[in-house]
Amino acid sequence: MYDLQRIPFGDSEYKVRNPRRHTLNLYNVVNERLYCLSSDAAKPCFVLSFKELMIMLDCGLSAHSVLNFLPLPPVPSTRLASLPNYTPPHVNDPLLEGELKECCGRVFVDSIPEFCPPLDKVVDFSQLDVILISNYTCMMALPFITEETGFKGQVYATEPTLQIGRFYLEELSAWLAAGGAGGGAGSGGEARRWKELVHVLPAPLAHAQRPRAWRRLFSGAALARALARVRVVGYDERVRLYGALDATPVSSGFCLGSANWVLRTPHEKIAYVSGSSTLTTHPRPINQAALRGADVLILAALTQTPAHNPDHMLGDLCVHAALTLRGGGSLLLPVYPSGVLYDLLECLSAHLDGAGLGHVPLYVVSPVADSSLAYSNILAEWVSAGKQARVYLPEEPFPHAALVRAGRLRHAKHLHDDAFCADFRQPCVVFCGHPSLRFGAAVHLVELWANNPAHAIIFTEPDFPYLEALAPFQPLSMKAFHCPIDTSLNYAQANKLVRELRPRELVLPEQYAAPTGVVGAGGAVGGAGGARPHVVADGPVTVVRRGAARALGVRRRAARGALCGALAAGCAPRELRAGLRAAPLVAQLALRDARLELSAAQPHGPLPAPLPQLCGALAAGCAPRELRAGLRAAPLVAQLALRDARLELSAAQPHGPLPAPLPQWILYDNRKRSSQWLNPGDPAKIDSPVALGAPDVAALVRELAREGLGDARVEAGADGCIVHLPRHDTLLHVERHATHVFCEGRAHVRQALRRALAACTPHV
Numbered sequence: 001m002y003d004l005q006r007i008p009f010g011d012s013e014y015k016v017r018n019p020r021r022h023t024l025n026l027y028n029v030v031n032e033r034l035y036c037l038s039s040d041a042a043k044p045c046f047v048l049s050f051k052e053l054m055i056m057l058d059c060g061l062s063a064h065s066v067l068n069f070l071p072l073p074p075v076p077s078t079r080l081a082s083l084p085n086y087t088p089p090h091v092n093d094p095l096l097e098g099e100l101k102e103c104c105g106r107v108f109v110d111s112i113p114e115f116c117p118p119l120d121k122v123v124d125f126s127q128l129d130v131i132l133i134s135n136y137t138c139m140m141a142l143p144f145i146t147e148e149t150g151f152k153g154q155v156y157a158t159e160p161t162l163q164i165g166r167f168y169l170e171e172l173s174a175w176l177a178a179g180g181a182g183g184g185a186g187s188g189g190e191a192r193r194w195k196e197l198v199h200v201l202p203a204p205l206a207h208a209q210r211p212r213a214w215r216r217l218f219s220g221a222a223l224a225r226a227l228a229r230v231r232v233v234g235y236d237e238r239v240r241l242y243g244a245l246d247a248t249p250v251s252s253g254f255c256l257g258s259a260n261w262v263l264r265t266p267h268e269k270i271a272y273v274s275g276s277s278t279l280t281t282h283p284r285p286i287n288q289a290a291l292r293g294a295d296v297l298i299l300a301a302l303t304q305t306p307a308h309n310p311d312h313m314l315g316d317l318c319v320h321a322a323l324t325l326r327g328g329g330s331l332l333l334p335v336y337p338s339g340v341l342y343d344l345l346e347c348l349s350a351h352l353d354g355a356g357l358g359h360v361p362l363y364v365v366s367p368v369a370d371s372s373l374a375y376s377n378i379l380a381e382w383v384s385a386g387k388q389a390r391v392y393l394p395e396e397p398f399p400h401a402a403l404v405r406a407g408r409l410r411h412a413k414h415l416h417d418d419a420f421c422a423d424f425r426q427p428c429v430v431f432c433g434h435p436s437l438r439f440g441a442a443v444h445l446v447e448l449w450a451n452n453p454a455h456a457i458i459f460t461e462p463d464f465p466y467l468e469a470l471a472p473f474q475p476l477s478m479k480a481f482h483c484p485i486d487t488s489l490n491y492a493q494a495n496k497l498v499r500e501l502r503p504r505e506l507v508l509p510e511q512y513a514a515p516t517g518v519v520g521a522g523g524a525v526g527g528a529g530g531a532r533p534h535v536v537a538d539g540p541v542t543v544v545r546r547g548a549a550r551a552l553g554v555r556r557r558a559a560r561g562a563l564c565g566a567l568a569a570g571c572a573p574r575e576l577r578a579g580l581r582a583a584p585l586v587a588q589l590a591l592r593d594a595r596l597e598l599s600a601a602q603p604h605g606p607l608p609a610p611l612p613q614l615c616g617a618l619a620a621g622c623a624p625r626e627l628r629a630g631l632r633a634a635p636l637v638a639q640l641a642l643r644d645a646r647l648e649l650s651a652a653q654p655h656g657p658l659p660a661p662l663p664q665w666i667l668y669d670n671r672k673r674s675s676q677w678l679n680p681g682d683p684a685k686i687d688s689p690v691a692l693g694a695p696d697v698a699a700l701v702r703e704l705a706r707e708g709l710g711d712a713r714v715e716a717g718a719d720g721c722i723v724h725l726p727r728h729d730t731l732l733h734v735e736r737h738a739t740h741v742f743c744e745g746r747a748h749v750r751q752a753l754r755r756a757l758a759a760c761t762p763h764v
Contacts (some may be wrong), residue, residue, distance in 0.1 A: 003686065004680065006575060006699075010170065016386060016647075018469075021323065021727060022151070022730055023132065030084045030156040030211065031046065032045070032049055032050045032073065032270075032296075032304070032551070032552045032554055033044055033048075033549050033550065033551055033552065034048050034049075034051040034298070034507060034542075034544060034550050034552055035047040035048075035049075035122055035545070035549045036181065036544040036545060036546050036548055036550075037118035037119040037123065037547075038060055038062065038119075038494075038546060038549065039040055039062065039116075039120060039209060039546040040064065041058065041300060041301065041302070041509040041511040041512060042060070042301050042302075042304050042462075042463070042741065043062050043063075043137070043138060043140070043301075044057070044059075044060050044138060044274055044300035044301055044509070045057075045058055045060050045118040045138075046272075046298065046300070046544075047122075047123045047128070047142065048263075048270070048298075050245065050263065050270065051244040051245050051265060052126050052262070052414075052591075052696050053111075053129045053130065053241060053242060053245070053644050054123065054129050054130075054400060055128075055129065055130045055131075055132065055241070055247075055263070056128050056130065056132070056134055056145070056271050057130040057134075057261065057274070057298065058133060058134055058138040058139070058274055058300070059118060059133070059139060059140075059141040059142050059144075059145050060118075060129060060134070060138040060139075060140065060141060060301075060503040061115055061117060061118075061140035061141035061144070062115065062116040062118075063115055063436060063463065064116070064434050064715075065114055065115055065116045065208070065211070065214050066113035066115065066435060066438045066439075066462070067107065067204075067438070067464065067465075067468045067469065067471075068204065068205055068208060069108060069109045069110075069111060069112075069113040069211075069438055070083075070101055070108045070109065070110050070432060070472055071115070071437060071438050071443045071472055071473075072112065072175075072176070072438065072439040072443065072445050073443045073447060074178050074414070074415065074416075074443065074444050075438075075444060076443065077447055079176050079347070079447070080472070082249065083098065083102065083110075083363075084101065084102050084103040085097065085098060085101060085102070085709045086100040086101060086102040086107045087100070088197060088200040088201055089200075090200075091197065091200060093193065093197070095193040096193045096197065096559065098110065099111065099191035099192075099193055100191075100194055100201075103471070103474065104471070104473050104474040104475065106471050106472070106474075107201060107202055107205055108471075108472055109191050109194060109205075109612075110191060111190055111191035112176065112190070112216055112585070113176070113438050114215055114216050114398065114440065114480050115141075115214060115215060115216075115217065115691075116210070117141045117145075117213070118143040118144070118145070119140055119142075119213075119546065119547055120149075120213075120235040122549070125145055125146075125149040125150065125151050126149055126150030126151060127459055127532060127570045128145070128153045129152055129153045129154070129241070129242065130153050130154050130155075130241055130242075130247070131145065131146075131155040131156070132156050132157075132247060132249075132257055132261045133155065133156065133161055133165075133187050133230075133338065134161075134169055134252065134254055134258060134260065134261065134272070134274040134275055134301075135161055135252070135254055135257065135258035135259070135274070135275045136137050136160070136161045136162075136164040136165035136255070136257070136258075136338070137255070137275065137301075137339075137742050138274060138275060138301065139157065139161065139165045139169075140165075140168065140169065141174075142155070142226045142227070142230075143169075143213065143222045143225075143226040144277075145219065145226075145230055146225070146226045146381065147218065147222040147226055148222075149226060149519070151577070153231045154229075154231060154241075154248075155230045155231065156230070156231050156233050156239060156247065156574040157230050157231075157233070157256060157257075157259075158232065158233060158234065158235070158258075158259055158699075159232045159354065160255075160256040160257025160258075161231060161257040161259070162227065162230050163375055164255075164257065164338045164372070165227075165338075166227055167337050167338055167368040167371060167372050167375075167506055168336060168337065168338070168466075169223050169397045170223070170367065171336075171337050171366055171368050171433060171434075171440075172217060173217060173218075173220055173274055173285055173591070174367040174436070175222060175266055175367075175434055175439040175440040176217050176431060176439055177220075178414075179738040181326070183412075184627075184751050187201070188636065188736075189279075190457065190480055191214075194211075194728075195211045195212050196690070197280070198211060204468075207740060209727055212519075216319045219369055222568070223322070225238075225505050225733075232531050233249055233285075234249075235249060235250060235251050235259065235284070236248060236250060236290075237249065237251075237627045238288075238624050238705070242593075243595055244265075245263055245264060245265045245434040246263070246265075247261055247262070247263055247264075248261070248262045248290070248571045249261055250277060250290040251260060251280070251283070251284045251285065251651075252273070252274070252276040252277070252284055252286050252287075252373070253276055253277040253278060253281075253283055253284065253285050253286035254275040254276055254277045254283060254487060254488060255275070255338075255339050256282070256339075256376070257283075258275055258276075258283060260272060260273045260274065260276060260286075260287075260290075260291060262294075264559070265559070265560075266559075266560045267552055267558040267559070268295050268296060268728070269294045269298075269299045270294060270298070270554065271290075271291045271294035271296070271298070271310035272298045272300075272502070273297060273298065273299050273497075274298075274299075274301045275300075275301040275488055276301075276488065276489050276497075277487045277488055277489060278489065278493050279310065279487050280285060281343060281487055282342060282398070282614050282709050283543065285411075286496070288500065288501065289524050291501050292500070292502065293502065293503075294501065294504070295503070295504050295553075295554040295585030296503065296504070296505045296506075296552050296553065296554045296700075297498065297501060297505070297506050297507065298507045299494065299498070299502035299507065299508055299512065299535065300509060301480045301488060301489065301510060302488055302489050302490065302494055302535075303343075303449055303462070303486045303487075303488040303489060303490045303491075304484070304486055304488075304692045305484040305486045305535055306490050307493055308483075308486070310486060310487050310617040311611040312482060313342070313485050314483070314485060315404060316481070316482040316483050317344075317348070317458055317460065317481070317485075318347065318348060318351040319415075320456060320458060320481045320483070320519065321348060321351070321352070321429065321458070322351065322355045322357060323358050324427075324454070324456040324479070325352070325357050325427050325429070325453070326355075326357070327454055328427055328454055329427055329452070329455040329456055329479075330427045330428050330430065330449065330454075330456075331427075331429045331430070331455070331456055331457075331479075332430050332432075332442065332445050332446065332455070332457045332458070332465075333429065333430070333431050333432075333458050333460060334432065334433060334434065334435045334436075334437060334440075334442040334450065334454070334457070334459065334461065334469075334601070335431050335432070335433065335460060336433060336461060336570045336700065336729075337364075337366045337368050337369060337372045337460060338372050338376070340460060340461070341364070341372075341431060341498045342398050342400065342486075344374055344431070344485075344517065345364075345398075345399070345403065345409065345431075346398065346399050347360075347398070347662055348410075348429065349399065349403055349408065352607050358408070360427060360428060360429060361408050361409075361410060361423075361425060361428045361649065361720070362408055362409045362410070362428070362431070363409075363411070363412070363424070363429065363430045363431065363432075363433045364409065364410075364411040364412075364414070364430075364432070364730070365411070365412050365413075365414070365415060365420070365429060365430060365441045365740065365747070366411070366432060366433060366441075367414070367434035369411035369412065369413065370411055370413075373400055373401075373411060375403070375471055375729035376398055376400075402480065410423055413715070414441070415441050415444060415445075422749025424585060427518075428533075430445060432445065435459070435461035435463060435464055436464050436469055437464075437468070437469040437470065437472075438469075438475070438516075446470075446473050446478075447473070449478050450473055450477060451477045451478075452477060452613070453477045453479065453524055454478075455477060455478040456478060456479040456480070456481060457470075457478060457479070457480050457481070457763070458481045458482075459480070459481070459484065460483055460484060460485045461484070461485075462484040462485070462486040466480065466482045474584075487632070491512075491533040491534065491535060492533075494535050494662070495535055495536060498535065498536075498537050499537075499538070500604055502538075503537070503539065504539055504540075504553065505539060505540045505541075505542060505552065505553040505554065506535070506539065506540070506541045506542070507539040507541075507542045507543075507544060507550075507552065508541060508542070508543055508544070509543075509544055509742055510543050511545065512533070512534060512535045513534055514535075514536060514540065515534065515538060516536040531558045540553055553734070559596055560596070561589070561595075561597060561598055562594035562596070562597050563587075563597065563598050564597065564598065564599045564600065565603050566600055567585065567598060567599060567600050571583040571585055575593065576762055577762075585598075586601045587599060587600065587601055588600070588601045588602065605621035613640075614649050615648065615649065615650045615651065617637055617651055618636065618649060618650060618651050621636075622634040636649075637652050638651065638652055639651070640649060640651050641673075668748060675691075685705055692713065694720070694734055694735065694736055694737070694739065694761075695734060695757055695760045696760050697714060697721045697723065697734055698759035699759070700723060700732070700734070700757065700760045701714060701723065702757035702760075703759045704723075704752070704756045706756075707752035707756050708752065709725055709728060709730075709749065709752055709753070709756070711725065711726065711727055712724070712725055713725075713726070717733065719735045719736070720733065720734045720736060721733075721734045722734075728743075729743070729744040729747050729755065730742065730743045730744070730749065731743075732753075739757065741753060741757075754760060
């Protein structure tokens with residue numbers, strides 16, 4: 001017999017399975033957990049507890065909170081400064097004076113805008129081991145996670161994600177730093193008192209989520225330190241995480257450098273799909289093959305505009321642009337400094353050429369405009385095959401470099417740059433930030449053009465509701481169009497992807513799950529009055545909510561361990577079947593540096609947990625017999641009880657039910673902390689082969705019939721098979737790692753069951 005203990009490590013518990021020469025598979029019964037730290041499914045932030053590691057998946061920053069603040073114009077605004085103060089009815093609080101302003105029936109906070117970072121009370125950020133970033137739109141909260149929190153882990157992202165994410169963050173920091181000239185509390189003061197009186201404020205301030213947790217943007221120094229932590233990886237590059245598992249980024253098709261992450265161990269696979277696209281645009285196409293067959297599929301960052309087709313929106317944008325320019329008006333597009341901007345420049349310039357408007361200048365105004373436009377044309381390995389082919393002509397992957405050389409496209413860091421002011425002429429098309437219209441050059445241009453109905457503003461970014469973005473500029477005479485272009489997966493595409501990937505378990509944010517009471521397939525609308533679209537799957541679906549932790553269905557069935565040389569040399573494997581050899585062993589199990597090691601057991605080492613204790617009277621009545629050298633055993637009839645975490649065997653009650661109808665030899669198996677019953681008349685069974693593996697169900701049915709226990713019914717269960725013998729009131733539940741027998745029959749039935757199980761169970 002073998003004496004390998006089942007030893008707990010933290011929340012985990014291991015035991016040996018299928019030993020080989022120097023490598024072992026170790027069965028583990030721990031459940032992994034997933035924490036959700038973001039309320040915005042489009043800007044996700046999860047923490048996965050897996051293989052004793054804390055892994056953060058994305059760190060998106062929710063910017064919807066900035067819509068509750070007044071805009072920060074780059075130059076003083078008389079209109080914004082003259083807005084009347086707002087005081088809630090029946091509230092007389094001098095500390096609230098000047099913090100709230102009213103514009104056309106809407107109340108705004110007059111302060112520097114604040115953002116909603118991921119929850120910091122659910123998980124201790126200093127305990128994070130790894131941060132995996134999928135794309136540059138999901139890394140905006142990185143400084144909130146890594147700086148002044150005690151974080152000492154590693155951050156991984158692709159090169160375009162790091163560089164373009166740097167552009168996003170630097171632009172955001174520059175816009176906010178330059179936006180303090182608008183006057184009021186926003187010029188430097190910080191409004192706090194209103195957060196104590198949210199319950200008496202009008203909507204939408206009354207519905208603000210956790211405003212006390214909102215924070216101002218980080219400093220430039222904190223931003224630089226956070227980005228310096230990022231380690232660059234390439235597509236399909238396997239990253240070893242502390243020796244515990246491998247993480248591999250694969251193309252997601254959403255934007256330059258966007259990646260889905262695949263976490264692998266020798267026996268488990270978790271796929272994280274965030275910000276993916278199956279459309280044919282400028283990034284490299286999505287790699288679906290690497291995501292198939294995952295134990296758990298975590299799906300996030302689907303489209304924010306499921307009712308709008310990106311191709312149709314792009315066509316509408318070109319039509320609105322041409323009509324506005326023909327009417328002598330100028331066009332403003334509040335955009336980010338990368339991403340969809342590249343597609344807009346390519347498509348809009350081609351459409352204007354075809355419409356006879358090739359003379360209209362295009363302007364890009366951003367503190368990082370020159371860097372973003374130049375960097376995009378040196379990323380040949382990250383773009384689609386069609387754009388890669390242009391590199392070898394040689395041509396730039398994107399046409400905006402040719403537009404710059406031709407003088408049609410001009411870029412500037414600020415509106416007040418001398419070169420920009422000298423070249424600026426109307427009508428024109430201006431691309432600038434920020435899409436929220438709360439800071440950046442777009443604020444000044446809206447103020448400048450608001451009263452002219454010939455001008456137009458087109459919203460293409462899906463992150464902000466355009467009516468809320470325009471609220472502090474009302475009344476507005478310029479035309480406003482909403483043409484959101486979101487190339488992320490819509491619900492139909494997500495359902496198709498899930499069906500093709502066939503994960504064992506699907507994990508969704510609550511925004512993507514089926515509403516309660518809705519029955520439908522493929523995200524179809526259900527219910528009497530219709531319901532929002534959702535994602536469905538054939539297998540189990542786990543829904544995660546902000547601030548909650550959910551146990552995942554993946555069970556770590558095995559872990560790979562290493563045998564020491566002396567232990568491996570002493571093993572005598574026997575062949576169970578072709579290609580599989582196994583041997584019993586006695587060893588000590590240790591976990592060092594995320595590696596499981598088996599070494600020779602100490603002769604008199606302490607057991608990790610005590611064996612059941614015999615009471616004095618029961619021990620005095622035992623008459624042990626020697627079975628072989630060093631091994632003595634005795635039959636007994638006892639009651640087993642658990643008291644104070646100790647197992648105790650005491651004398652059985654005179655009229656209580658016996659544990660077994662006949663006296664049996666009991667031998668403890670320390671590896672499983674269980675017992676094996678042997679016939680007292682056959683001590684030679686101690687040296688019999690050791691059972692290894694689950695019994696063959698078909699062979700079991702045949703053996704039962706041979707023993708006279710016919711009429712067996714076999715049913716497939718969730719974890720194995722169930723064999724039912726109705727005439728004998730017996731049920732056998734055969735699982736992969738255990739077989740449970742529930743028998744109310746007579747002694748001869750139990751004996752027959754024992755013989756049948758022994759005959760069809762593989763042994764070594």
